[in-house]
């Protein structure tokens with residue numbers, strides 16, 4: 001769920017602050033000092049909800065984002081727009097979004113309304129997902145990091161978080177994982193100081209790495225945060241919430257079922273019938289790298305160097321092998337018995 005609209009290339013250094021640290025990454029050239037996402041210390045997330053979304057849902061989204069910021073630091077200006085199921089309320093929220101874009105000189109009102117309602121990943125798409133779920137009784141949800149770098153913020157959109165709304169027996173824990181996943185995408189983007197969407201995509205790396213990182217970071221950190229009590233458990237579904245081991249085992253089963261029909265375990269593209277492997281198999285690939293190189297390897301080693309080195313060189317420096325060699329090694333790991341594979345997962 002992502003798109004990066006085109007814009008002009010600039011290379012600028014990055015300032016990343018977390019609660020504990022404030023570190024400056026090295027620019028890739030002698031570009032003027034700037035901070036594309038306006039990253040400061042502390043929580044910069046803003047949440048906007050449609051008028052038919054309850055206060056309880058709004059608070060849960062805000063609280064989960066606050067935990068994400070506390071865990072990984074600020075990714076800079078960050079807007080999370082949450083749709084409900086009512087169309088008029090969705091149009092009203094799109095208007096509010098556009099008033100903000102116009103006031104900040106990002107877009108004309110006309111361009112913005114066209115962009116924020118009608119296009120793929122527009123507000124109405126997300127509203128319809130929630131409305132359809134409630135109408136059919138078949139749960140579905142979607143959230144996306146939908147660009148924003150050209151205006152110096154992270155533009156996030158979400159359908160109604162059913163688990164926070166207490167709808168269709170969806171667990172609140174599911175929504176917490178979604179928000180951590182999306183927030184991690186903002187962290188990945190925060191380390192890249194360019195408005196050029198092609199350059200940004202190159203620096204983000206292959207899709208298995210982008211999505212696998214978000215899956216692994218959300219799954220592993222949510223388990224850790226529930227265990228420590230920093231993230232509340234919801235226990236609002238009739239199905240008991242599964243452990244990290246069980247959830248990753250489910251993903252492994254799905255990978256093993258689909259791998260024969262796919263040319264690679266680690267797809268580089270969002271297109272095609274094998275895209276789910278980028279999430280499930282990619283999640284295992286990143287968990288495997290974190291097991292070998294430490295839980296902080298992405299945040300502390302990989303991302304601070306990616307703009308300076310480029311994705312492949314940065315991968316080689318961080319993980320001590322080319323990404324192609326890693327893929328070969330990972331395929332061997334995926335042939336091991338499940339009992340061996342689950343040993344790489346952290347226990348909380």
Ligand SMILES: [Zn+2]
Nearest residue numbers: 001181211214
């Ligand atoms: Zn994602």
